[in-house]
Amino acid sequence: MTQLKDRLKEKIEAHRPRIARLTKEFGSVIIDKVDIAQCIGGARDIRCLVTDISYLDPQEGIRFRGKTIPETFEALPKAAGSEYPTVESFWYFLLTGEVPTPEQVQDVETEFKTRQQVPEYVFQALRALPLDSHPMVMLSSGILAMQRDSKFAAVYSSGKFNKMTAWEHVYEDASDIVARIPVLAAFIYNLKYRGDKQIPIDPKLDLGANFAHMIGQSEQYKDVARMYFILHSDHESGNVSAHTTHLVHSALSDPYYAYAAGLNGLAGPLHGLANQEVLGWILEFQKKLNGAEPTKENVTAALWETLNAGQVVPGYGHAVLRKTDPRYMAQREFCLKTEGLKDDKLFKLVSMIFETAPGVLTEHGKTKNPWPNVDAQSGVIQWYYGLKEWDFYTVLFGVGRALGCMANVTWDRGLGYAIERPKSVTTEMLETWAAAGGRDTNTTAAPHPPTPKA
Numbered sequence: 001m002t003q004l005k006d007r008l009k010e011k012i013e014a015h016r017p018r019i020a021r022l023t024k025e026f027g028s029v030i031i032d033k034v035d036i037a038q039c040i041g042g043a044r045d046i047r048c049l050v051t052d053i054s055y056l057d058p059q060e061g062i063r064f065r066g067k068t069i070p071e072t073f074e075a076l077p078k079a080a081g082s083e084y085p086t087v088e089s090f091w092y093f094l095l096t097g098e099v100p101t102p103e104q105v106q107d108v109e110t111e112f113k114t115r116q117q118v119p120e121y122v123f124q125a126l127r128a129l130p131l132d133s134h135p136m137v138m139l140s141s142g143i144l145a146m147q148r149d150s151k152f153a154a155v156y157s158s159g160k161f162n163k164m165t166a167w168e169h170v171y172e173d174a175s176d177i178v179a180r181i182p183v184l185a186a187f188i189y190n191l192k193y194r195g196d197k198q199i200p201i202d203p204k205l206d207l208g209a210n211f212a213h214m215i216g217q218s219e220q221y222k223d224v225a226r227m228y229f230i231l232h233s234d235h236e237s238g239n240v241s242a243h244t245t246h247l248v249h250s251a252l253s254d255p256y257y258a259y260a261a262g263l264n265g266l267a268g269p270l271h272g273l274a275n276q277e278v279l280g281w282i283l284e285f286q287k288k289l290n291g292a293e294p295t296k297e298n299v300t301a302a303l304w305e306t307l308n309a310g311q312v313v314p315g316y317g318h319a320v321l322r323k324t325d326p327r328y329m330a331q332r333e334f335c336l337k338t339e340g341l342k343d344d345k346l347f348k349l350v351s352m353i354f355e356t357a358p359g360v361l362t363e364h365g366k367t368k369n370p371w372p373n374v375d376a377q378s379g380v381i382q383w384y385y386g387l388k389e390w391d392f393y394t395v396l397f398g399v400g401r402a403l404g405c406m407a408n409v410t411w412d413r414g415l416g417y418a419i420e421r422p423k424s425v426t427t428e429m430l431e432t433w434a435a436a437g438g439r440d441t442n443t444t445a446a447p448h449p450p451t452p453k454a
């Protein structure tokens with residue numbers, strides 16, 4: 001066993017009695033209620049998922065293992081010669097909740113080197129897709145294609161599945177996915193946009209730096225990759241990509257099936273694809289400016305044009321957050337401290353939208369949160385460093401999100417969480433309960449819709 005897997009074993013075994021006690025002794029304690037609006041409106045705010053990997057406060061934003069973004073960046077060991085931690089150190093931290101020592105980080109780096117080879121047949125499968133397939137289709141297909149390597153599925157089908165040790169095989173798959181996904185993403189980038197000119201892995205580099213190397217990027221981009229993957233890793237359990245991954249894995253589908261499904265959710269424009277939409281929106285607006293400076297007036301007019309056309313302003317609003325996303329702020333601070341980027345035209349436009357959009361959205365009066373989310377700020381950084389193919393941006397998100405989703409499925413199995421199966425009701429039932437002022441929870445029998453007459 002590696003140091004990380006060993007430590008994780010201790011952590012999972014120490015945690016199990018807490019879950020057992022909660023279920024056995026306090027299982028009937030009520031922690032939430034559900035109203036009709038929540039039932040129709042996407043289960044918003046219903047507390048019915050458990051994770052210790054991250055927690056999202058509506059005002060403060062995300063904490064990874066109890067730490068805010070600045071605290072996380074501060075606490076973790078840094079990559080050599082960099083202000084940013086390696087993704088490997090963050091992976092150790094997400095899984096165990098402990099800040100690793102430099103030796104423990106080195107151990108994960110060494111472990112990832114043995115895991116990061118993507119099988120050749122995966123590349124062949126992706127080459128068989130039409131080149132104009134969306135890169136998220138390629139990423140999701142690539143992950144799914146690797147399912148034949150699943151150690152969890154192999155153990156299950158061999159008849160040796162054991163509930164207490166199942167997490168160990170999930171950990172193996174999860175680690176393989178995390179180590180391989182940047183290599184897969186770099187392959188897709190080179191296939192789609194660089195005429196299939198592939199760059200081999202540099203075994204001396206950490207995960208973020210190697211991704212930068214494999215897409216032919218600059219030295220400075222290595223930190224961009226590390227920062228980006230860490231910031232996009234996790235956002236508690238209810239978001240579409242994390243929840244889908246958890247749901248699919250709850251049927252004991254292995255991590256490859258589960259994460260391919262999660263990626264398909266991330267590809268939605270209201271979720272991860274919003275970063276691509278943001279860049280598209282900004283460039284369209286810039287084109288219309290025809291060389292003129294962005295001002296509060298012309299940005300206001302463009303925002304209203306989008307809203308009046310019945311569209312959402314991409315990168316603004318959030319299902320849970322009610323303040324500016326700290327991931328937005330972390331990336332904005334990166335821009336402000338980076339020579340060249342802080343005076344970049346597109347960054348200035350993004351800043352002007354930040355000054356303007358919350359007021360416009362408040363006046364529009366629909367969204368519960370007029371502030372920017374992570375997607376409003378991420379694309380401009382990629383664009384500045386020359387990664388201009390914005391339909392690729394959600395792939396970057398998918399590389400980062402693998403960290404959170406894979407840490408979560410490892411713990412899901414460690415704690416033996418059940419197959420997820422919420423109850424659905426009919427519209428007629430809702431109407432009956434609406435008329436009665438609520439559902440009588442003392443009766444077990446629910447009103448059934450009348451049997452249609454023959």
Ligand SMILES: CC(=O)SCCNC(=O)CCNC(=O)[C@H](O)C(C)(C)COP(=O)(O)OP(=O)(O)OC[C@H]1O[C@@H](n2cnc3c(N)ncnc32)[C@H](O)[C@@H]1OP(=O)(O)O
Binds near residue numbers: 320
């Ligand atoms: C990584 C991420 O996934 S972060 C989110 C990325 N997505 C985006 O940036 C897309 C733009 N934003 C949105 O569409 C939404 O704010 C979401 C999907 C993020 C959250 O949706 P909800 O929880 O339903 O938001 P909320 O309760 O505030 O929505 C109320 C109304 O305001 C509208 N609204 C919300 N955000 C916006 C926006 N940015 N622009 C215009 N209208 C908006 C909703 O469409 C909804 O309208 P409706 O009543 O006509 O259906």
Ligand SMILES: O=C([O-])CC(=O)C(=O)O
Binds near residue numbers: 235239240
């Ligand atoms: O939390 C959400 O619903 C969406 C989001 O910001 C994320 O998944 O990163």
